[in-house]
Amino acid sequence: MAERREQAAPDAVLTRIGQGVMLHHAGDREEARHRFLGLWAEIGEHGDPLHRCTLAHYLADTQDDPGDELAWDLRALTAAEEVPDHLAGADEGSLAVRSLYPSLHLNLAADYARLGRPDAARSHLRRARGAARALTGDRYGESVRAAIRRLEIRLDEDGTPGGRVPPGQHS
Structure with a gap:
């Protein structure tokens, strides 16, 4: 049962990111940013690299200041580079x-x-x-x-x- 919950957790995070993306695309940039920042606080700087990469990638697009946008895009790239090498095979996240x-x-x-x-x-x-x-x-x-x-x-x-x-x- 615990193993099943662990497998579902990444999907739940990506689903929440997707919901924020839909808000942003629908024109509610402020609410999308708010939700993304809340999710970032939950995930943390050391959370799953795929989650951090995806979240930072989309969070950058909700920024008003170009410097802030750059900072989030750099976080996304850094997280992408942290995906472990052993996942470089056929893993979906990789x-x-x-x-x-x-x-x-x-x-x-x-x-x-x-x-x-x-x-x-x-x-x-x-x-x-x-x-x-x-x-x-x-x-x-x-x-x-x-x-x-x-x-x-x-x-x-x-x-x-x-x-x-x-x-x-x-x-």
């Missing part, structure tokens, strides 16, 4: 994290572009492009690749530091 890498780096590139740091933006954009090679041709993969191309074009067109990334660029 696969989920690997499929997030293109978006994690794309978000960091967009953050750095907003903050007027084009070199850092380009560095993460290169990493996003490299990681995107592992994505399939499904809707998610194509949308990430398209967002990478849009940000590349924006950075090429606006060679000045501090170029704004269009709204909705951050995936």
Whole structure:
């Protein structure tokens, strides 16, 4: 019985994250942020890396300040890198994290572009492009690749530091 509860716990956390994402997509950014922060307090800095990665990834999108958004995106990447190597096989959690890498780096590139740091933006954009090679041709993969191309074009067109990334660029 205890083993069954342990197996259900990760699903419950991911379900709660999904509920926050739905709130955010429905336009209730403030409530989504509030719920995400509450869940972050429950999970903690040392909680399951997949949970922290996923939560920080979505929590970043609810931030008003570009510096705060960058901080959450960096937490997401750090957590993704903490997924144990022994999970690199066919484990669903590991696969989920690997499929997030293109978006994690794309978000960091967009953050750095907003903050007027084009070199850092380009560095993460290169990493996003490299990681995107592992994505399939499904809707998610194509949308990430398209967002990478849009940000590349924006950075090429606006060679000045501090170029704004269009709204909705951050995936």
